[in-house]
Amino acid sequence: MDQYDVVVIGSGPGGYVCAIRAAQLGFKTALIEKYAALGGTCLNVGCIPSKALLDSSELYFNAAHNFEEHGIGLKDLKVNLEQMIKRKSEVVEQTVSGIDFLMKKNKVDVIHGLGSFVDKNTIKIAGDDGDKEIKGKYIVIATGSKPNYFPGMEPDKKRIITSTEALELKEVPKKMIIVGGGVIGLELGSVYGRLGTEITVLEFMDTIIPTMDRTMGKELQKVLKKEGFKFNFNHKVQKVENTGKGVKVTALDKKDKEVTFEADYCLVSVGRKPYTEGLGLDKIGIKTDKQGRVETDDQLRTNVDNVFAIGDVVKGAMLAHKASEEGTMVAEILAGQKPHINYRLIPSVVYTWPEVAGVGYTQEELEKAGREFKTGSFPMRALGRARASGDLYGQVKILADKETDEILGVHMIGARTADLIAEAVVAMEYRASAEDLARMSHAHPTYAEAVKEAALDATGNRSIHS
Known part of the structure; x- marks a missing residue:
């Protein structure tokens, strides 16, 4: 042996x-x-x-x-x-x-x-x-x-699918229902939404990407709505049925009223x-x-x-x-x-476009803990690099301790934020202050300048370009 x-x-x-x-x-x-x-x-x-x-x-x-x-x-x-x-x-x-x-x-x-x-x-x-x-x-x-899936939404891997089957579809659906407004559902919804599929999201909570900073969820929702996504919040899915050539989804809305949705496919995306x-x-x-x-x-x-x-x-x-x-x-x-x-310093990323990324505490977590903090933010559209590429949408948001100025959380939505978030992780691993980040030289023109500007804003409305 x-x-x-x-x-x-x-x-x-x-x-x-x-x-x-x-x-x-x-x-x-x-x-x-x-x-x-x-x-x-x-x-x-x-x-x-x-x-x-x-x-x-x-x-x-x-x-x-x-x-x-x-x-x-x-x-x-x-x-x-x-x-x-x-x-x-x-x-x-x-x-x-x-x-x-x-x-x-x-x-x-x-x-x-x-x-x-x-x-x-x-x-x-x-x-x-x-x-x-x-x-x-x-x-x-x-x-x-x-x-994962809950009773009543068991995947049959034909019309009621998981992320695995969504990677192998033979056709671009006309309509797709996504159960769950988390990372996986929104990413795969984006794939087919961009190709012309009408996407309807049914989410049990009152926001998408609920584990991330609420500001980011609201901003991403605005972008996806412009791309044709339809969102139905506070909906509890009761049953998903394969009708032969499509699916029928039965759910309870926020008033506990039964509502139904029909599409070609239903992607069950309620976590793992x-x-x-x-x-x-x-x-x-x-x-x-x-x-x-x-x-x-x-x-x-x-x-x-x-x-x-x-x-x-x-x-x-x-x-x-x-x-x-x-x-x-x-x-x-x-x-x-x-x-x-x-x-706490493991970053989270949503690879939609624009991308969403975050690390550290969210504003909601700090408020719930009763911790005093200050906020700085900067819009991507104010960057020369963003105007040059046409990626105008998004922002960087920095949360720092009110007294010590230590960075507590960084959340961003915009072009290449999946890569930009690493700067925040490095800073927070070394317990940097917003002032530290604000005084670092950032190459121009880059998307990363938004991080510096948000840090300047967090240290007392010192942002130069907003």
Whole structure:
């Protein structure tokens, strides 16, 4: 029986990063993956393919609506969805091949099959070539999550679909209903909305992207409404039916009145849930909470001393970069190092256009905590760079402590904010003040100048260009 120092179950952004870091630190490492391709949800049916389709649909949308303003004339413009899907698949294949290369480079043994616990040090792997067992001194659970749904909205993967099926549609729907106004639903809704689909969003809460700063949700809603999105808030979906050539969705509105909606497809996008099916957690007594998440301490160790868990399968935001940080942390803890993660400084991003990004406390959280703060903001349209590119919509908002001026939260909507948010993360990791950020030189003309201007505004209405 093969013996390893570290065995990682699951090859998503948490698992494969953990395996690489463990190997770098001198551990003999194995990575178990039940599917043929490495990379987990993120690389295969999540982050990467959705961004590929978002970029393709954005190019089409700009060609249809914005190129003429730039002096570019086109005729007979049409959508070739089959080619978009093909390109998306090629991007995924290239990315997955990159993970294969990294495994070989770092001498990580990859074993394909369904891994499950025999005991706390022994893992059985059920593969196409039969079963085998391996032993590990330490085991890391990194099995991720799968799409969630509630009773009455069970996906049939034909007309009632999840994000996975939305990445493989054979046609551009005339109408699509999205249950849930969170990140995944809005991103995939944007893909098809840009291609001409009429999008209707049914959201249980009273805002979209409810976990982010409310200002950002309101601003994004304005943009999406201009693009034809229809929003129905405070709606509780009761039932989703496949009618043969379409779907019928029954919901209760904010007055508890029954209302119905019809479309070609219904995308059920009400979050994700931890995936531990088939792991055999009960065999070694690993504890899970009511949401099915594996319980861990602040070092991501389970109640079984040699077993750790990371990523979507434990508490916290279900984000690929959060999983990667946790994978690195566990490997370094096993090596006797003392890494840490400040979970408050894990950024969140919505890859619509404009993009939305945030890190730290939201204004609503600070108000609820009774903490005194000051706010600075700056509109993207006041930037020369934004006028040059035509990306005028959006703003940067900075929240700082009223007394110390320490930055408590940064929230932004606009062009390339998914990249700009890293500046805020760096500043907050070093506990910078708004004054610190305001005095940093920012290249001109750039979108990043909005961060400097918002910081100037937060330090006492010192913004130069607004």
